[in-house]
Amino acid sequence: MAKALLGHMSTGDPRVTAQLAAENRRLRQRVADLEAHVLRLQAENDKLAAEVAGQPLLTLDDPSMQPA
16 A cells, blocks of 8 residues: 555655655554454453353342342
8 A cells, every 4th residue: 555655646755755654664563553452352352251151140130130
């Protein structure tokens, strides 16, 4: 995509090229950070689901779950 943007801009200004390259690096790092965060959340979710799997589910028969 960066090549398409650079081709579309068709400018020879090295400042613009450097700015676009820096923005591209920043966005790639942000995507990598978000992907790592998703993996951490999935692992945490799997851990919590495994912990809950052995416990009975809450039902409305539970007196503490009845409306006041």
